[in-house]
Amino acid sequence: MDKTIGIFGGGQLGRMMAQAALPLNIQCTFFEANTDCPSAALGPVYSAKAENGLSEFIASADVFSLEFENTPLADVDVLTKNKTLHPPRQALAIAQHRLSEKALFDELAIPVAPYKAVTSLEQLKSAAAELGLPLVLKTSRGGYDGKGQFVLRSEDQMDQAWAELGPAGELIAESFVTFSREVSIIAVRGQNGDVKTWSLAENHHHNGILSHSIVPAPNSADLQPVAQDYITRLLNHLNYIGVLTLELFVTDKGLYANEMAPRVHNSGHWSIEGAVCSQFENHIRAVAGLPLGSTAVVRPTVMVNIIGLHPKTADVLALEGAHLHLYNKSEREGRKIGHITLMPNDSAELTALCRQLAKILPNPLALSEDMTI
């Protein structure tokens, strides 16, 4: 192997990074509490529970990255005494703290929904008075897939909302944004400052979990350059190296930034087949200091998540042109255990494929609707 990249985390994102790294003769190592994780098929996993786990992990690689946005900053600080992490610590720190993230969006003139910091029930009441109801109360730290959130629709939910989320520390109250759809933009920045951006993904959720993404997002020609501009501001400001994701709401006032993830993203899984160079390969290229690959779309693509329960592999593979990616994870409610990529020729074919898929998937989530590509 020519180089070794150490990855904080060992889930499916690390697994798919390592799959992309292998043909470049780049080996990955992982740091993860569960050593029997999805990434374990592709490289050694150093246990985050073992006494010398971190120091052994740090010794195992030339350069480091992450697939887990809640990687403890304390671990990063031990690492960066001797080794380099891409993306930079600052990006991670900001992404771990919603209020810092909003402040950065403000600083870079990236529009966000009106928000207020909330650290007491009184502040929550005054935020509600100022922003109006409904509003979304979120913990500033932690929270993903719709967890750590409370949608406050009436005054009499105030105490309940505070009781549920107050103990989590700093909160953020956001205006409830009326949006027509949610999109995400993913970009990569290389060590020479090159930036490449994939096409916008249109993301559909079910109970707070991503159900499927359509790329390019339909009717997004006007939105693409705007989103591209926003993410480029973030990448350059942070002197970022690697893949960054920005989730956005499409509103009648334009795009509002929701949050960023300092890593490859579920809404970018389509790029394995659908783009010339995938988010995983380009992340590895950036971290390894190699030239970036083209992010051009090969063909419109739909990525469908497999949540909780496995479909029959044979049923999925019988679908015309379907690609299956399983993560070797055990079944559990709400858990992402794989995804399926479809590359239909038109909306009619997409709708037909998705209807077939909805019958095959134990958890079809939001898939039964008519779909547009």
Place this chain on the structure above:
Amino acid sequence: MDKTIGIFGGGQLGRMMAQAALPLNIQCTFFEANTDCPSAALGPVYSAKAENGLSEFIASADVFSLEFENTPLADVDVLTKNKTLHPPRQALAIAQHRLSEKALFDELAIPVAPYKAVTSLEQLKSAAAELGLPLVLKTSRGGYDGKGQFVLRSEDQMDQAWAELGPAGELIAESFVTFSREVSIIAVRGQNGDVKTWSLAENHHHNGILSHSIVPAPNSADLQPVAQDYITRLLNHLNYIGVLTLELFVTDKGLYANEMAPRVHNSGHWSIEGAVCSQFENHIRAVAGLPLGSTAVVRPTVMVNIIGLHPKTADVLALEGAHLHLYNKSEREGRKIGHITLMPNDSAELTALCRQLAKILPNPLALSEDMTI
């Protein structure tokens, strides 16, 4: 993991099979003399040199296949007492013996160049008298990448040819076929008898080693159905399961079969990016009893071998749209250590990319010519 497939061999073909198997939750194990082989990154390697290597390998998997066409039949016979091998033993036995292979082609009315069996200098002389010169003398067993062959151009080379190849046992003398180009057809047959065929590859060699393949082979619309018919006859006759390759010469009398390989093939590496479903994934699907994927071409593709010496990774990745596949092999003259996939829009772009590549590759082989796609 849902299933384990044991592979005889552990080279780059096994490595790429295992890469395709991983997202289907299929684990591969390998049987190979050198346990530090290219496949070792993706699964356990059982040593062909160890006393219990074969029995441990046989115990390691549910179903078996191969990436090495010279897999000893004795090993296969031990395996098939208790476990199943795809493709069938008979296909392997025939492919290991050129005379049996020619006899099978004759039986299935697949045209071949006129040939004679040769087991003595006298037979060689009478073959030369009957077939005329030049002729190609080949060993019936072993030999690849141009080894084990002698092109006999004049009567006075008779003794030298016999001295070189005679000790190898049974020989075959073939008419020297005047061909305009060499192509290969790759097909896969599933456990339900389904057959899917990829587009013909046009193969360019340098000193007997494959330099590059162009897919679809230019101007091959007439040849494709003929080649497809030939390989389908072979697959059905052999009750074959998995990927089979048939090398063919394009002559003014039509296609002549050269030889078959009962496995995925170097001239099919383009299919990783260039086809909807690659030769590696479809081979794994077939061996695992899963439905086959589409073999349709995504886009015309050129695969270029990296022979002997590595180019700089950064130089290759800087080429627009280039995909790099390294096999984690050490450098050695004439050794296949990686390949590069290019997906140009037209012949001009291809020629330009290949000229750039010819400068980057330490061994550009046959790449400096103008090229057509």
